[in-house]
Amino acid sequence: MKICTLCGKEYDEAAARSLYAEAGEWLAGEVWQDSGELCQLCLENRARLVMMYHSEYNS
Numbered sequence: 001m002k003i004c005t006l007c008g009k010e011y012d013e014a015a016a017r018s019l020y021a022e023a024g025e026w027l028a029g030e031v032w033q034d035s036g037e038l039c040q041l042c043l044e045n046r047a048r049l050v051m052m053y054h055s056e057y058n059s
Contacts, residue, residue, distance in 0.1 A: 004039035011039035023047035 001010045017025070017040060024043025027050055029035035038046070 002037075004042055005034060005037040006042040007039060009039055009041075015040060018044060020044040020047040023050075 002013055003009070004011055013036065021040045021043040024038070024045075024047040025035060027046055028038055028043065
């Protein structure tokens with residue numbers, strides 16, 4: 001189990017990921033350089049927010 005650096009909750013990094021979480025993981029690695037440090041919910045939320053507010057990543 002790991003601790004999410006954004007929300008502080010424990011999470012299992014081996015758990016199955018949704019499509020939003022996969023997109024969030026890509027963003028974590030390519031944009032914010034915090035890959036492997038966020039829980040699934042934070043990854044999903046990041047992906048949704050980027051889709052809404054950062055059109056340069058939404059192509």
